[in-house]
Amino acid sequence: MSSSTLDRIAELQKNALKPRLENGASKLGHFWRSGSRCASGWRSTCACPEPRDFCLVKLKWVALLREWHGGDPYGLAGDEEFYVIEAMTLTMVQASGLTVLVDVPGAPRPLKLGGRPDAWAILPQLAEMDEDNRPGFLHAVTLTQEKL
DSSP states (O other): OOHHHHHHHHHHHHHTHHHHHHHHHHHHHHHHHHTOOOTTTTSSSOOOSSOOHHHHHHHHHHHHHHHHHTSSSTTOOSOOTTHHHHHOOHHHHHHHTOEEEEEOTTOSSOEEEESSGGGGTTHHHHHTTSTTSOOGGGGGSEEEEOOO
């Protein structure tokens, strides 16, 4: 096969990863809400003696994410407490169905992303700030998971 054909195949394979990551985020949200949790929480690793459904999906999701980005994205090291959430784009957070609180330095209260459909009204404007739908200000904040 020619180099251009192989490049095109690689491009198609990479483009197929984003929908898979969004689907995986949806599954992560489903398992989290159903009570399937990992001892390592939202870290990129699993410390469970017998991995649960959430753990298996999380590990597969992290592997796909690293393949998509060619390593850890957005300057993340891989050992952050909320690695999975921090590595998600807005469309992935939306697919998860989870509510994420973003502590913005100097703000009177956290910015709430996700949850009810009407809470997503701000996201199209935020998504326009960055080509991969991840606003630049998320690089400088701490993400926390709201208790459900």
